[in-house]
Amino acid sequence: MKLGRTLAEKVWEDHVVRRADGEPDLLFIDLHLVHEVTSPQAFDGLRAAGRPVHRTDLTLATEDHNVPTMDILKPIADPVSRAQVDALRNNCAEFGVPIFSLGNAEQGIVHVVGPQLGLTQPGMTVVCGDSHTSTHGAFGALAFGIGTSEVEHVLATQTLPLKPFKTMAITINGALPADVTAKDLILTIIAKIGTGGGQGYVLEYRGDAIKALSMEARMTICNMSIEAGARAGMIAPDETTFEYIKGREHAPKGADWDAAVEYWSTLPSDADARYDAEVLIDASTLSPFVTWGTNPGQGVPLASVVPSPDDFDNETEKTAAAKALEYMGLTAGTPVKDIKIDTVFLGSCTNGRIEDLRAAAAIIKGHKIADGLRMMIVPGSVKVRLAAMSEGLDQIFIDAGAEWREAGCSMCLGMNPDKLVPGERSASTSNRNFEGRQGPGGRTHLVSPQVAAATALRGTLSSPADLEEKVG
Amino acid sequence: MDKFTVHTGIAAPLRASNVDTDQIIPAEYLKRITRHGFEDGLFAAWRKDSSFILNQPAYANATVLIAGPDFGTGSSREHAVWALMDYGFKVVISSRFADIFRGNSGKQGLLTAVVDQDVVEKLWALVEANPETQVTVDLEKSQITAGDVTAKFEVDSYVRWRLLEGLDDVGLTMRHVDQIAEFEAKRPSFKPVTVS
Numbered sequence: 001m002k003l004g005r006t007l008a009e010k011v012w013e014d015h016v017v018r019r020a021d022g023e024p025d026l027l028f029i030d031l032h033l034v035h036e037v038t039s040p041q042a043f044d045g046l047r048a049a050g051r052p053v054h055r056t057d058l059t060l061a062t063e064d065h066n067v068p069t070m071d072i073l074k075p076i077a078d079p080v081s082r083a084q085v086d087a088l089r090n091n092c093a094e095f096g097v098p099i100f101s102l103g104n105a106e107q108g109i110v111h112v113v114g115p116q117l118g119l120t121q122p123g124m125t126v127v128c129g130d131s132h133t134s135t136h137g138a139f140g141a142l143a144f145g146i147g148t149s150e151v152e153h154v155l156a157t158q159t160l161p162l163k164p165f166k167t168m169a170i171t172i173n174g175a176l177p178a179d180v181t182a183k184d185l186i187l188t189i190i191a192k193i194g195t196g197g198g199q200g201y202v203l204e205y206r207g208d209a210i211k212a213l214s215m216e217a218r219m220t221i222c223n224m225s226i227e228a229g230a231r232a233g234m235i236a237p238d239e240t241t242f243e244y245i246k247g248r249e250h251a252p253k254g255a256d257w258d259a260a261v262e263y264w265s266t267l268p269s270d271a272d273a274r275y276d277a278e279v280l281i282d283a284s285t286l287s288p289f290v291t292w293g294t295n296p297g298q299g300v301p302l303a304s305v306v307p308s309p310d311d312f313d314n315e316t317e318k319t320a321a322a323k324a325l326e327y328m329g330l331t332a333g334t335p336v337k338d339i340k341i342d343t344v345f346l347g348s349c350t351n352g353r354i355e356d357l358r359a360a361a362a363i364i365k366g367h368k369i370a371d372g373l374r375m376m377i378v379p380g381s382v383k384v385r386l387a388a389m390s391e392g393l394d395q396i397f398i399d400a401g402a403e404w405r406e407a408g409c410s411m412c413l414g415m416n417p418d419k420l421v422p423g424e425r426s427a428s429t430s431n432r433n434f435e436g437r438q439g440p441g442g443r444t445h446l447v448s449p450q451v452a453a454a455t456a457l458r459g460t461l462s463s464p465a466d467l468e469e470k471v472g
Numbered sequence: 473m474d475k476f477t478v479h480t481g482i483a484a485p486l487r488a489s490n491v492d493t494d495q496i497i498p499a500e501y502l503k504r505i506t507r508h509g510f511e512d513g514l515f516a517a518w519r520k521d522s523s524f525i526l527n528q529p530a531y532a533n534a535t536v537l538i539a540g541p542d543f544g545t546g547s548s549r550e551h552a553v554w555a556l557m558d559y560g561f562k563v564v565i566s567s568r569f570a571d572i573f574r575g576n577s578g579k580q581g582l583l584t585a586v587v588d589q590d591v592v593e594k595l596w597a598l599v600e601a602n603p604e605t606q607v608t609v610d611l612e613k614s615q616i617t618a619g620d621v622t623a624k625f626e627v628d629s630y631v632r633w634r635l636l637e638g639l640d641d642v643g644l645t646m647r648h649v650d651q652i653a654e655f656e657a658k659r660p661s662f663k664p665v666t667v668s
Contacts, residue, residue, distance in 0.1 A: 017655040018489060024630055026648060028655050030663055038549065040505035049642070054652075060666040066503065080503040087505045098666050119664050131548040131572060147550035147576035149641070155643045159652055163628065195490055196542040196568050229545065231571050247668075256662035263660065295490045295545070298519050316489045316540060316589075324489075413547075415499040434494040436517050 004270025006167045007236050008202040011142040011267065015125050017159055024161040028369030030124040030141075032154045033110045034061040034097065037087040037415070038129030042152035043091040053160040061092050061099040064109045065415050069378050069405035072102050091432065095155075108381020108407045111135040113351040115219065116383050119246025122237035122264040127154055132349045132431065134225040138218035139245070140237035140267050142202070145226060147471055165232065166276040168201040169199040169269075172209035174283040178219060181359075182217035183351060183429070184225045184289040185209070185281075187299045191289070193279060195297040201277065204269065205235050209283040215244040216355040224431050227296035234247045236268035288463045290336060291433045291446040293324035295351065298433075302451065302463055308332035327435055328443050329423070333446035335460055339445070343426040344375040344456040345438070346449055347405075348412040351429035352380025354387050356449040361393040361455035363464050365402045370459030375402035376418065378410040403454065414439045429457040473581045475638035476611050479562045481535030483594040483618070484525050493573065496544065496552040510555040530603035533589040538595050539566045543584075544573025553580045563609045565616065565625070567592055569600035578631035579641060585609060585616060585625035594621050613635060 005013070010372060018026040032055075046053070053059060066081040074415070076082035085102070087094040092099040100106040100264050106113060111132055121141035129151040136143035150160055170189060190197075203225050210218070218235050225233025227293040228429055245251045252260040276433045298321070300307060309321040309332070325332060330339070346352075346360050357379065369375050377397045379385035388394055411418040412430035414437060420426055422441025429452050432442040445461060454462040501513030501638070518524045525531055543566040544552060552574045556564065564582065567589040577584045598619045599605050603657070605616040609625075611632060614624050645652075 018651045022629065026645060026651070028652070028659075031666070037502050041507040041550075044505075044507065045642075051642075057665040057667045078503075084503045084505055119666065121664060129548060129550075131546065145548035145555070145572055147572060147579060149550060150581035153642050153645065154640050157649075157652060158656075159645055161630075161645065163630070163642060177544055195545055198569075199542075199568065199571055210523065224548075226572075229542070229570060240535075250666075252662040252663040253666070259660065260662035263662070295492065320489050413499050415502060420540070432492075432494070434492045434546060437494050440498070440517060451526055 003274060004272035005206055006269040006273045006275060007140060007267055008142060008165065008167050010304070011075060011123050012164065012409050014123065023159050025162045026159050027125060027162050029127050029154050029158050029160060030058060031114065031119055031126045031131070032059045033114055033128035034059060034151070035064050035110050035130060037065045038082045038148050038238065039151055040084065040087045040091065041148050042155055043095065045152040046095070046155055047052070047232055051156045053097055053155045056098070058158060059097045059155070061088060061097050062107055062110050062113050063088060063102050065409045065413065067102050067408040068417050069408045069410045072406045084132055093259050105382050108383065109352060109409055111223065112352060112380035112384060116381060117140070118245050118251035121245060122241060123267050127160065131226040132223050134231065134233050135349055135408050136220050137225065137232050137234040139241055140234060140264065142232055142234065145229040165202040166283065168198065168203050168277040168279065169275040170203055170205050170279045170281065171207040172205065172208060172281045172283050172317045173207045175212065175282045176209050176286060178286060179463060180286045180376060180448055181279045181448040182220040185284060186221045187289040187291065187296065187446060189281065190224065190297050191299040193228050195295050196229045198228035198311045201230050203228065203230045203233040205233060210235055211238065214355060215240060216353045219353070220350055224296065227431060235265045250427045288448065288451055290451060292328065292330060292336065292432055293321065294327050294435050296431065296433060298324055302336055302370040302461060304336060306330050306332055306334045306336060335472055337466065340425070340459060341373065341427045341455050341461060342424045343420060344452050345374065345426055345428040345430065346376065346452050347378030347380065347409045348430035349380060350431040352378060352384065354384050356429065357384065357388045357393050360449045360453035361396045363450060363467065364457065365396045367400055367457050369401045369456045372382060373456060373459050375406060375456045376411060377402050378405045379407050381407045411438050411453040413437060427452050427461060473638050473640050476581055476583055476635040477530060477650055478608065478610045478612070479535065480606050480608040481562065482533055482603065483529065483536035483538050483595065483599045483605065484531040484534035485599050486525055486537055486539040487517040487596060490540070490542045490545055490555040492546035493549050493552040494546055495546055497549065497555040502549055502551050507554060508558060510551055514555040515560045535560050536563045536565065536607045536609065537561050538592060538599065539564060540592070541566060541568045541589060542570065548572045550576045553577050553582050557582050565592065565595065578628065578634065581635060583611060583627065583635065585627060587616065587623050587625045591623045
């Protein structure tokens with residue numbers, strides 16, 4: 001009898017253009033997202049070889065990494081950033097690729113734009129020269145980041161030669177406690193399996209706790225799969241997925257919708273499907289979770305203390321912990337909630353969607369941020385920004401003393417004017433706490449939007465529950 | 473892409489795990505639109521420290537990098553590979569590489585040789601004791617030899633073939649345009665397009 005197949009295996013099989021012994025499968029790519037940083041050298045390669053973009057109708061570009069989040073209609077001040085954005089615009093014009101430039105109502109972070117347009121759908125293959133392409137796996141798509149050579153390959157052929165991934169089921173049983181978010185869950189998973197734990201795998205998140213999540217929360221989870229070393233993370237499509245897509249600009253319409261839903265409904269992993277690895281997590285044991293170190297696996301519950309190198313059992317991790325403590329300017333044993341924060345950043349492809357902004361605004365409403373603290377609110381796209389403004393969220397943030405900015409990658413990655421200065425400490429809803437990630441010498445603690453908001457009010461890493469105690 | 477068969481050179485011991493691509497080349501260097509000249513960005517933050525391994529004259533001309541586990545994690549930036557190659561590295565040895573970094577390396581001709589951590593430890597000890605040690609990486613035999621250390625390394629068989637032949641992927645795929653067209657003709661009509 002034929003063995004059952006996993007979600008990832010089904011999507012893979014449906015995209016094989018060519019299979020030959022001893023060679024990788026050639027997979028068809030349904031959607032190729034492009035941004036300014038990883039594409040200029042790929043377009044140059046096409047130009048040098050005299051090749052066109054094979055499927056401009058399956059390709060979409062947006063400007064996000066380099067763009068300022070203030071004064072966006074003025075020319076970009078940094079000449080090098082400006083040249084890179086200009087190169088993207090020129091390349092898209094020359095090769096006929098659709099682009100959402102700064103000032104366009106559809107501009108935003110590439111991984112926010114695709115889903116909000118309804119371009120990301122179950123069962124698709126989605127690639128982008130960006131490791132957080134894993135975000136789109138929340139729809140049951142096989143979505144992963146690629147390098148610039150692969151960007152060129154997809155532009156030229158709309159395919160990629162790929163070796164099959166292994167599959168890992170991450171099952172989260174039970175219900176998440178009320179104060180635990182998708183961000184806390186994924187940070188906990190990364191701390192559990194490690195930054196290399198997912199290498200070579202597609203992660204499939206499943207179980208009751210995942211089924212109960214909104215699409216935006218699922219995107220937060222899949223987004224950080226790469227931080228566990230996995231190129232892709234997936235969640236089986238269900239009614240929540242269909243409901244989110246229905247009616248969006250690029251969603252199937254009429255008979256196509258019915259055919260699509262019928263196909264999408266066949267995608268969830270079969271009951272007898274086998275995974276190469278399995279991880280089980282009991283949702284009820286989770287609590288708000290933050291990072292203390294310099295990789296996303298160096299995290300602890302917010303209610304605990306900064307660990308000591310002695311807490312780790314192998315030499316590599318001991319050394320890494322000692323190095324991280326030094327870089328972060330932290331002392332082992334310090335309660336995490338005593339860590340004072342200079343800047344709170346709310347945004348990024350991990351947590352820059354409307355639900356994230358709503359969650360933070362609900363906590364901040366009617367309060368002021370702590371003295372001397374800076375809080376930046378950066379919506380993930382122009383659409384998210386406009387939606388937030390129509391709900392009055394911008395005024396809640398502004399009244400609290402926070403900065404309300406334009407859409408972009410902003411302080412997630414230190415490629416645009418939004419940066420930390422050396423020694424500055426942030427609580428950030430983004431995805432990477434690497435040394436210097438948010439600016440040279442900057443110190444990053446990864447947190448959920450809820451923890452970010454509570455931290456902004458108290459000035460030290462905090463959960464919303466801490467706030468209630470203080471305010472009474 | 474140049475063919476890769478055997479490489480012999482001096483090796484730099486990088487005693488660090490989780491060397492992410494933000495460390496290999498910080499984001500500020502990613503704004504360039506050219507494909508070469510990234511050597512100044514390689515390990516830019518760490519190179520400000522005079523004790524950093526590549527600042528030590530003995531390892532200045534290293535062409536082999538021996539790193540701790542989980543090398544190349546994080547961002548998909550191929551610039552990390554370009555920076556290593558522009559600086560002069562031909563081979564990185566580690567017990568574990570991040571997937572995207574490893575894929576990018578294979579496209580560019582930077583050999584990522586996977587060995588057990590105990591082999592990494594032996595090689596570290598060897599090149600720290602004698603920086604002049606010549607490390608030979610033989611792709612045909614999938615073997616590293618240095619001093620009294622001889623070890624097999626793991627490399628994807630298809631990547632190995634491409635490196636040995638010096639073939640580029642786009643050209644290889646272009647041989648199958650008919651099959652791509654056949655596949656495209658059968659795609660369901662409900663699949664989205666980016667143009668309206």
